[in-house]
Amino acid sequence: MFQNLSEHAREHEKMIAGGTLLWPDTPTTDADRLNFTAGIELHTFPNGTADLFSSTVGAGATISSPTGGGIKIVQASGAATNTTLNFDVPAFQLESDSTICVIYSINNPILQRSGSVYGTTQALNFSSFCAASSGAAFYQGVQSDGGDVLVNVTAASLDAGKSGVGATIGDTLDRMRLVFNLSQGAEIVIKRVLLSPKIKPTFGVYFDDGLISEYAEGFQYMAKKGLRGTLAVITNTVGGSGRITKSQLLEMQDAGWDIVNHTHTHVGANSGYGASPDQIALSQSVLAGDNFILNGSIGGALFDEPRCLIAISAGDETNKRLEVTGMDEHDNVITVTQNGIGTATFPVGQTVWKRIDQVKSIDGTTSTVKLTVSASHSELLYQIGTAQQWLRSNGFARTAHLFVAPGGQYNILTFRVLAELGITGMRTVQQYVEQPFIRPNPLTICSWGGGISSGGSATTIGYKDKAINQNAYTSVFLHDIIVDSGSPVAGVESRRSDFRLFIDAVAASVKANDVQCITMSEYFKLCGY
Numbered sequence: 221m222f223q224n225l226s227e228h229a230r231e232h233e234k235m236i237a238g239g240t241l242l243w244p245d246t247p248t249t250d251a252d253r254l255n256f257t258a259g260i261e262l263h264t265f266p267n268g269t270a271d272l273f274s275s276t277v278g279a280g281a282t283i284s285s286p287t288g289g290g291i292k293i294v295q296a297s298g299a300a301t302n303t304t305l306n307f308d309v310p311a312f313q314l315e316s317d318s319t320i321c322v323i324y325s326i327n328n329p330i331l332q333r334s335g336s337v338y339g340t341t342q343a344l345n346f347s348s349f350c351a352a353s354s355g356a357a358f359y360q361g362v363q364s365d366g367g368d369v370l371v372n373v374t375a376a377s378l379d380a381g382k383s384g385v386g387a388t389i390g391d392t393l394d395r396m397r398l399v400f401n402l403s404q405g406a407e408i409v410i411k412r413v414l415l416s417p418k419i420k421p422t423f424g425v426y427f428d429d430g431l432i433s434e435y436a437e438g439f440q441y442m443a444k445k446g447l448r449g450t451l452a453v454i455t456n457t458v459g460g461s462g463r464i465t466k467s468q469l470l471e472m473q474d475a476g477w478d479i480v481n482h483t484h485t486h487v488g489a490n491s492g493y494g495a496s497p498d499q500i501a502l503s504q505s506v507l508a509g510d511n512f513i514l515n516g517s518i519g520g521a522l523f524d525e526p527r528c529l530i531a532i533s534a535g536d537e538t539n540k541r542l543e544v545t546g547m548d549e550h551d552n553v554i555t556v557t558q559n560g561i562g563t564a565t566f567p568v569g570q571t572v573w574k575r576i577d578q579v580k581s582i583d584g585t586t587s588t589v590k591l592t593v594s595a596s597h598s599e600l601l602y603q604i605g606t607a608q609q610w611l612r613s614n615g616f617a618r619t620a621h622l623f624v625a626p627g628g629q630y631n632i633l634t635f636r637v638l639a640e641l642g643i644t645g646m647r648t649v650q651q652y653v654e655q656p657f658i659r660p661n662p663l664t665i666c667s668w669g670g671g672i673s674s675g676g677s678a679t680t681i682g683y684k685d686k687a688i689n690q691n692a693y694t695s696v697f698l699h700d701i702i703v704d705s706g707s708p709v710a711g712v713e714s715r716r717s718d719f720r721l722f723i724d725a726v727a728a729s730v731k732a733n734d735v736q737c738i739t740m741s742e743y744f745k746l747c748g749y
Contacts, residue, residue: 226715241487243366250668255356258584259319259321259414259415259416259417259418260310260312260414260415260416261412261413261414261415262312262396262413262414262415263307263412263413264290264525265289265410265411266288267285267289268284268285268286268289268291268292269283269284269291271307272291272306273306273307273308274306275303275304275305276303276304277303277684278301278302278303278402279301280296280301280404281293281294281295282296284560285306290409290410291305291409292407292408292409293400293402293406293407293408293409293410294406294407295402295403295404295405295406295407301401301402302398302401303401304397304398304399305397305398305399305400306346306395306396306397307395307396308395309393309394309395309396310394311394312393312395313392313393314339314350314391314392315390318416319367319415319416319418320337320413320415321414321415321416321417322335322337322413322414322645323411323412323414323654324409324410324412325408325411326406326407326408326410327405327407327408328739329407335398335400335401336398336399336566337396337398338350338398338399339393339396339675340393340397341391341392341393341394341395342710344489346395350391350393364648380632389606394640395473396413398413403539403559404541404557405557405569410669416691417692418691419655419656419692419693420657420691420735421690421692421693421734421735421736422685422687422692422693422735422737422738422743423684423726423735423737423738424449424450424694424695424738424740425447425449425450425689425696425697425698425723425726425737426450426451426667426695426740427452427697427698427699428451428482428626428698428699429452429454429486429507429565429699430451430452430453430454430457430458430463430464430469430482431462431464432463432464433491433700433701433702434451434464434700434701435468435472437701437716438698438701438719439451439468439472439477441720441723442723443475445670445723445726446727446730447726447727447730447737448475448477448737448738449478449737449739450477450478450479450480451472451477451478451479452481452482452624453469453480453481454482454485454486455481455482455606455610455611456485456606458610460571466614467613469616470615472585473618476739477739478618478619478622478739478740478741478742479611479619480606480619480620480622480740481604481611481620481622481624481643482624483604483607483626484602484603484606484607484610485603487595487603487626488595488625488626488627488629489595489600489626489630489631489633489634490528490530490565490566490567490595490629490630490631491595491626491627492505499518499592499593500512500514500515500518500519500529500576500592500593501514501519501589501590502511502515502590503532503534503588503589503590504589504590505585506581506584506585506589507584507690508581508584509580509581509582510580510584511581512579512580512589512591514576514579518593519576519577520577521575522547522574522575523573523574523575523593524596525596525598525599526572526573526574526596526597526629527572527593527595527596528566528567528571528572528573528593528633529567529568529571529573529576529591529593529594530565530569530591530592530594530631531558531560531562531565531566531568531589531590531591532565532592533562533564533566533585533586533588534563534564534587534589535563535585535586535587535588536560536563536586536587537559537562537563537586537587537589538559538560538562539558539559539560540559540583540586541558541559541560541581541582541583542557542558542568542579542580542581542582543555543556543578543580543582544556544557544558544577544578544579544580544583545576545577545578545579546572546573546574546576546578547574547577548572548573549573549574551574553577554571556568556569556571557569557582557630559585560585560589565629565630567632568591571632572633573593576591579591583682588690594631594633595633597633597637600633600634600637601641602637603643604623604637604638605637605641606641608641608643618739619741620643621643621645622643622644622646622740622741622744623638623643623645623646623647624646625646625649627649628648628649628650628667630646635647638663643661644662644749645662645665645740645741645744645749646663646664646665647666647697647740648663648664648665649667649668649670650666650667651666651668652666652694653666653686654666654692654694655693656743656746656748657745662744662747662749665740665743666694666695667694667695667697668680668695668696668697669683669696669697669698670697670698670699670711671698671699671700671708671709671710671711671712671713671714672698672708672715672718673708673710674718675718676705677719677722677725678719680696681722682697683695684725684726684729684735686699688734693743693746695743696722699712699714700713700714701713701715701716701719702714702715703715703716704716705715
């Protein structure tokens with residue numbers, strides 16, 4: 221008998237021919253095979269809440285047992301509060317490469333504030349525990365369409381800075397605690413908890429926009445190192461001043477790169493349109509219970525087309541609720557409540573509006589917030605559809621179903637347009653790692669970066685190392701590569717020397733067989749799409 225599940229997992233790996241295991245529903249051709257193990261099942265909650273030995277339900281929340289198993293949490297009202305689930309698991313040893321993984325679905329990712337995973341022993345009952353907790357950990361990778369998502373934290377972080385009051389590598393754990401902090405309107409179903417599923421670490425390199433340096437330096441230098449990547453092109457700029465030409469794009473595609481859609485003129489779905497006449501409310505701080513002062517030219521007036529409401533916050537608005545009243549796209553007068561998500565630009569709920577009549581700050585704003593409107597359905601259809609048609613008409617039909625969202629921005633109208641156009645994959649700027657074998661949401665693929673700060677290649681190399689350390693997938697996106705004497709514009713430029721150090725590190729890891737560097741389309745094959 222195995223003394224613990226970790227030992228069993230190692231033995232199971234030895235029995236897999238060539239170290240290759242095909243997870244159900246993944247491709248079966250040799251070209252699409254992945255080296256990965258399924259991990260060990262710690263809990264599937266077949267009896268729902270009956271599988272918990274205790275729970276603490278947050279104010280305004282309920283927990284229930286959905287058909288087919290799992291634990292369902294609904295935050296029906298009130299501010300975001302913690303709901304805690306405690307349950308026993310088969311004993312396992314916490315090792316240096318252990319990964320605790322939670323697979324769950326959620327109706328609206330923007331309504332999930334945070335999540336935490338704790339492990340302990342039944343004897344100590346969380347008086348001594350290890351904790352993996354991050355304000356963004358459970359938000360990262362969440363699917364907007366309710367599919368399964370896996371979030372993991374390596375033991376390296378469990379025993380350093382987040383280690384509770386005593387648990388360390390080598391301890392045997394047999395009790396788990398999950399804590400979810402949800403906003404009003406969130407529904408989440410926790411489905412499975414796994415121990416240490418693994419893939420061969422996988423990494424992607426993207427270039428956004430189609431700048432000439434992305435060809436002359438990015439493509440050319442990566443080719444010298446035997447690496448391929450993905451270029452997201454703004455189609456109306458191809459061949460323009462300082463931009464990649466069509467022939468260069470074809471050369472990149474012939475070398476194995478993916479050339480994908482980045483809209484026709486680089487319009488972000490949530491960027492806001494026009495100056496003050498097109499803003500619902502100009503930047504302002506609002507006290508608890510008070511209303512925003514709406515802009516008279518649009519507040520209370522019918523929009524030209526149905527649009528989403530967008531909040532742009534200058535401070536951390538986490539758990540700061542906005543109550544919005546107006547007319548939705550179906551002519552219903554409704555009121556919705558939305559929690560802020562930090563310093564960010566974010567859609568207010570999943571509603572498409574024709575008119576906004578009132579916006580109240582229930583808790584008061586942390587800093588200044590302005591309210592604007594998203595691109596309309598027709599505007600997004602033009603932007604994404606025109607670029608898709610350009611790709612199809614100019615020799616890039618193979619990857620015309622793939623899309624990189626400008627600024628990583630998307631909303632409910634974006635998803636509608638992608639479905640209409642048959643676009644099946646979208647990369648955003650959400651920063652996390654993914655586990656392809658559980659088929660993550662193809663419309664919220666993760667990525668880090670933008671540019672490499674002067675002397676900051678180590679940070680960008682660290683993103684690649686995340687994939688290696690967590691036996692997972694992640695990617696980096698870059699823009700213009702400038703001369704070494706230049707000063708990079710924060711977030712969008714990289715010095716050539718810093719870029720080359722980054723690529724040298726990726727190439728070294730590929731050569732050492734520590735990671736595979738693949739394109740966007742290859743990643744979706746890897747996921748089983």
